[in-house]
Amino acid sequence: MFCAQACHSDFSECFIVSKIVFCEFVLFLELFMKKFTALFCSICAFLFFDARSLQAQCLPLSSLLALGNTPITQSPSSAVARYLPAIEWAYRGSVDGGKDPYWTFAPQGSTAASSDDAAPAWISLRANQGKYDVVFKTPMGSCVNQLKSELRALKIKTEPITCVECEGIRYVGDGYTVNIYSKKKGAFPNVVVVHYGTIGTGQTRDAAGSLSIGQ
Structure with a gap:
């Protein structure tokens, strides 16, 4: 609603607000991907070590x-x-x-x-x-x-x-x-x-x- 009103009164103000929202979303997505990647790598390393350990003892x-x-x-x-x-x-x-x-x-x-x-x-x-x-x-x-x-x-x-x-x-x-x-x-x-x-x-x-x- 705020963005719609801002666009109606001032297109430049709407553009700035949209840009800020988009940048915050990109930062959130980047942070999420970093944490997800770290977690994924940790899980893979654990599974690889466990599988290797089982194979080695056989x-x-x-x-x-x-x-x-x-x-x-x-x-x-x-x-x-x-x-x-x-x-x-x-x-x-x-x-x-x-x-x-x-x-x-x-x-x-x-x-x-x-x-x-x-x-x-x-x-x-x-x-x-x-x-x-x-x-x-x-x-x-x-x-x-x-x-x-x-x-x-x-x-x-x-x-x-x-x-x-x-x-x-x-x-x-x-x-x-x-x-x-x-x-x-x-x-x-x-x-x-x-x-x-x-x-x-x-x-x-x-x-x-x-x-x-x-x-």
């Missing part, structure tokens, strides 16, 4: 096999440093105070979990028949499904495994086996054991102390 079959095929003349720490991102896997000591070293996953920019059960993933190496048995534990079923998919693509032999209160399957490759245990109780319901060498009657702990895994 170890591919190639990494697990490379660790297991490492001769014991190389130390476990050097093997882990070679095949896993050292910045994302923190050394935690020995399993149950023994000789088997283990590491837990700690995403880049974070600190290692205060307890093993709170860690996103867990891996240990144990000397056996001149190489290393690799034990990988994760709460994520998607990590195990990824490994199963890779193993099925190899079209290798499979065998059922007797497992108390869990499900188990063994994949028999050329000179190695991959045992996968699912639906276990505890913080890590999924356990993967990679073993190179002769398949015999030996027993390998699952590094949790609650299950003996036949090789």
Whole structure:
């Protein structure tokens, strides 16, 4: 109404008022876009980091096999440093105070979990028949499904495994086996054991102390 009256009485005054209103609208729009852009970038960065973190803790079959095929003349720490991102896997000591070293996953920019059960993933190496048995534990079923998919693509032999209160399957490759245990109780319901060498009657702990895994 004011603008209409101003235009009726003085066109120049109406033009000035309209220009001020337009400039204020442009400033508001610019401020809104800056805040929206910053928020959008923050969300994208969070989603990217979270997706990358999830992907990193799901170890591919190639990494697990490379660790297991490492001769014991190389130390476990050097093997882990070679095949896993050292910045994302923190050394935690020995399993149950023994000789088997283990590491837990700690995403880049974070600190290692205060307890093993709170860690996103867990891996240990144990000397056996001149190489290393690799034990990988994760709460994520998607990590195990990824490994199963890779193993099925190899079209290798499979065998059922007797497992108390869990499900188990063994994949028999050329000179190695991959045992996968699912639906276990505890913080890590999924356990993967990679073993190179002769398949015999030996027993390998699952590094949790609650299950003996036949090789």
